[in-house]
Amino acid sequence: MSAIKPRIFKGARDFLPEQMIVRERIMETMRKVFRIYGFAPLETPAIEYLNVLAGKYGEDADRLIYKLNYKTGQKDEAALHYDLTVPFSRVMAMNPQLPLPFKRYQMQPVWRADRPQPKQGRFREFYQCDIDIVGSTSQISDAEILAVQHDVLKLLGFENFIIKLNSRKILNGVVEFCGLDSSHTQEVCRSIDKLDKVSIDVVSDELKEKGYDEKTIDALKQVMSLSGHDKLGELESLMSNVEIAQEGFSDIKSILNTLEAFEIDMSRVRFEISLARGLDYYTGAIYETKLPDHPHMGSLTGGGRYDELIGMFSGREVAAVGCSLGLDRIFTAMQQLDMMGEIKHTPTQVLIGSFGDDHEFLIPILAQLRKAEIKTELYTAQAKLKKQFTYADKLGIRYMLLQGDQERDAQSVNIKDMKDGSQTLIKLSELVDWFSYKF
Amino acid sequence: MSAIKPRIFKGARDFLPEQMIVRERIMETMRKVFRIYGFAPLETPAIEYLNVLAGKYGEDADRLIYKLNYKTGQKDEAALHYDLTVPFSRVMAMNPQLPLPFKRYQMQPVWRADRPQPKQGRFREFYQCDIDIVGSTSQISDAEILAVQHDVLKLLGFENFIIKLNSRKILNGVVEFCGLDSSHTQEVCRSIDKLDKVSIDVVSDELKEKGYDEKTIDALKQVMSLSGHDKLGELESLMSNVEIAQEGFSDIKSILNTLEAFEIDMSRVRFEISLARGLDYYTGAIYETKLPDHPHMGSLTGGGRYDELIGMFSGREVAAVGCSLGLDRIFTAMQQLDMMGEIKHTPTQVLIGSFGDDHEFLIPILAQLRKAEIKTELYTAQAKLKKQFTYADKLGIRYMLLQGDQERDAQSVNIKDMKDGSQTLIKLSELVDWFSYKF
Numbered sequence: 001m002s003a004i005k006p007r008i009f010k011g012a013r014d015f016l017p018e019q020m021i022v023r024e025r026i027m028e029t030m031r032k033v034f035r036i037y038g039f040a041p042l043e044t045p046a047i048e049y050l051n052v053l054a055g056k057y058g059e060d061a062d063r064l065i066y067k068l069n070y071k072t073g074q075k076d077e078a079a080l081h082y083d084l085t086v087p088f089s090r091v092m093a094m095n096p097q098l099p100l101p102f103k104r105y106q107m108q109p110v111w112r113a114d115r116p117q118p119k120q121g122r123f124r125e126f127y128q129c130d131i132d133i134v135g136s137t138s139q140i141s142d143a144e145i146l147a148v149q150h151d152v153l154k155l156l157g158f159e160n161f162i163i164k165l166n167s168r169k170i171l172n173g174v175v176e177f178c179g180l181d182s183s184h185t186q187e188v189c190r191s192i193d194k195l196d197k198v199s200i201d202v203v204s205d206e207l208k209e210k211g212y213d214e215k216t217i218d219a220l221k222q223v224m225s226l227s228g229h230d231k232l233g234e235l236e237s238l239m240s241n242v243e244i245a246q247e248g249f250s251d252i253k254s255i256l257n258t259l260e261a262f263e264i265d266m267s268r269v270r271f272e273i274s275l276a277r278g279l280d281y282y283t284g285a286i287y288e289t290k291l292p293d294h295p296h297m298g299s300l301t302g303g304g305r306y307d308e309l310i311g312m313f314s315g316r317e318v319a320a321v322g323c324s325l326g327l328d329r330i331f332t333a334m335q336q337l338d339m340m341g342e343i344k345h346t347p348t349q350v351l352i353g354s355f356g357d358d359h360e361f362l363i364p365i366l367a368q369l370r371k372a373e374i375k376t377e378l379y380t381a382q383a384k385l386k387k388q389f390t391y392a393d394k395l396g397i398r399y400m401l402l403q404g405d406q407e408r409d410a411q412s413v414n415i416k417d418m419k420d421g422s423q424t425l426i427k428l429s430e431l432v433d434w435f436s437y438k439f
Numbered sequence: 440m441s442a443i444k445p446r447i448f449k450g451a452r453d454f455l456p457e458q459m460i461v462r463e464r465i466m467e468t469m470r471k472v473f474r475i476y477g478f479a480p481l482e483t484p485a486i487e488y489l490n491v492l493a494g495k496y497g498e499d500a501d502r503l504i505y506k507l508n509y510k511t512g513q514k515d516e517a518a519l520h521y522d523l524t525v526p527f528s529r530v531m532a533m534n535p536q537l538p539l540p541f542k543r544y545q546m547q548p549v550w551r552a553d554r555p556q557p558k559q560g561r562f563r564e565f566y567q568c569d570i571d572i573v574g575s576t577s578q579i580s581d582a583e584i585l586a587v588q589h590d591v592l593k594l595l596g597f598e599n600f601i602i603k604l605n606s607r608k609i610l611n612g613v614v615e616f617c618g619l620d621s622s623h624t625q626e627v628c629r630s631i632d633k634l635d636k637v638s639i640d641v642v643s644d645e646l647k648e649k650g651y652d653e654k655t656i657d658a659l660k661q662v663m664s665l666s667g668h669d670k671l672g673e674l675e676s677l678m679s680n681v682e683i684a685q686e687g688f689s690d691i692k693s694i695l696n697t698l699e700a701f702e703i704d705m706s707r708v709r710f711e712i713s714l715a716r717g718l719d720y721y722t723g724a725i726y727e728t729k730l731p732d733h734p735h736m737g738s739l740t741g742g743g744r745y746d747e748l749i750g751m752f753s754g755r756e757v758a759a760v761g762c763s764l765g766l767d768r769i770f771t772a773m774q775q776l777d778m779m780g781e782i783k784h785t786p787t788q789v790l791i792g793s794f795g796d797d798h799e800f801l802i803p804i805l806a807q808l809r810k811a812e813i814k815t816e817l818y819t820a821q822a823k824l825k826k827q828f829t830y831a832d833k834l835g836i837r838y839m840l841l842q843g844d845q846e847r848d849a850q851s852v853n854i855k856d857m858k859d860g861s862q863t864l865i866k867l868s869e870l871v872d873w874f875s876y877k878f
Contacts, residue, residue, distance in 0.1 A: 003750070003754035004751055006529040008529070010515075012484030013484065014482070014533075016481060021479065023482075024470075024480055036812055038787035041454075044454075046519075047451055049448055051443065066509070067508040068505055068519075069506040069511060070508075070552075076449075094453075099830050101819065125486060135820075262806050263806055313443055314445070345479060346477060347474040359577070363579070367700065375475050378579065379540075395538060
């Protein structure tokens, strides 16, 4: 047989059962929390018209959109979605009948024609798990989005994580406070962002080189010297004359109060003036979740308020706030922090082995266990017992069930516990009961 | 604000919550059954190299593969997967370490550049939910695949469905019986397939026109006259000299016996010589599930044995059998058969309303209910009570919870049952208990 070389698309991944079982558990945990918070599921197609996607993320991102070989250059040119927020905004614009506030979750792969960097967790195809609330300007909605991220991570077993919080309004206020106009916002944000890595002096030297004047740099230095959660009050006083900043502080304090009322562990929530986030469309509070013990690992979740994006489709402003939980980042973090538990290759709990090639008489036992929702397989090939045990062992199946002629005559089976090696002879009539406290 | 016209890709669909809640329920039911039968989850990327996909399905299908605008004409040309079976076969060839038999389920969208026919349930993007067993030649594996389809449909509430069963070996036997070589297999299958709609005479006239000789047509007429489950024995006798057909009959009988041992309702399982199935890669038993009361509705599930496909990648023959459950077809059927139950727009069970714009004091109530895993929302906007009730009503939220000044002083809340209009005043300390038997 001449074979076709089996190759996987560069930057994409297969998920074998040992990964998928954990991924499904993560997604089921997310879904559970999303539903408790009243989010409803929604899905959009992978394929969108290119002009729906382009021009929303900024130029750099637009280049990373995968286009189909379909009506290239025409108005119906098609592409794979780059994230879930823009398609969701399209849905909101196309469905004015949906009652507001509208709360939805959406968990689907997205595609980016990027240079893959598997070690940094950068792939061409990966999952986003999004929640959004549309039609609410209340800070309670921002707090809910944060509370969901908190609850999901906690339920998955993360202990030491930090939710960083800032506001685009405060960042705009800083620009104003420094006597600059909004064209300098990106530059100023980038400078503050660097404080994570370098000192205030290095940053201000850089700004000097770029031609910023003494007064601006002094103002910015004042802001940067008040970095950190405990400086929130001082920073607010410093910018007491900047209206947009005051709005931002008021938002942040209201969000913090609500989170406290939600009984969130507040030591995990930190205001961070250095948090900026890349995407163009944010307008209010922004946030990110990081693992302080693993500073090089990217953020596990991130999001914010974007009150203007849906209006790009519908023509009228609609408030919106949401976040994306990174399934792949969370998975990688759990792997690196040894949070996966025992590796499982199958859901199977019981393997029925056999001594020969006649399996028919074992089918009723198989059917009986499955009816009781015990996850059971029958080894259907003709193989030596040793090979069957090896199979159970490799897959991590806990119980191996055998029925020789003797057991068959006695209407019994032999159960071997693969974990401790113990064996039990049990009547068929008591088999389901025997398993009922095992799983 | 000048708006971009929001359009959805032709032949693709958005799934709003009222559809998604049912789709998630269907998929959760499938996953439950798959796991009980010992299938493990697996996922492959949407994007594959074109040469992995092309040449496996037959010419007609190859034309329907969506290509990306990526390295067109080169060996790394990329495309969207057309089904899940070929990518899965690639995975099996690339992962020789996986212990056999390997049982996996896979639930993902697939894409076909087809002319969309929404009324016939034909879309360009739709879900396939596949199960496959690799590395087992046993007919018990075929029977398991059939039993899973049966159990899923039963659990979803389908009562009147028929599992049609045939074998490619028997069809190849028919060709031999008619004195033809295998190049005529497709033509012969297509003729037998037509018996669903037209009479034997119409089919034989057509074959005469195509130049088939009297003897061939007579033989085929003999076969076609034995159509139907109860003719299985007669057909077997008729082709007693055709070895490949006898193999096929033996397979089918063995599968039927196993299904009986599984305690499947055998009145639902029908041998059908007219069942052919389109795809090239089948080699043994083939099957399809149909609703006899809705003959125009396509098959809900379908599959068969394909012992040669994996070998196209790995170079060595590996037995495989599996099926695809059509999420969209099942969804449409449930809709048309009025099996959906009450339409739900949200998972939310309780809506906390408010009399003013101060919501902070309601957060602890919200948090308390969510901690008890009661799906709860807070109406965060400032709106008249009437509007809040309308919102709960539109979304189908069962309970509306209100706390005025009086109730607040008395540490109580008022619960309105939106279904029967009844109202209950309840102490906050008893709130969670009150709900504990409601859902």
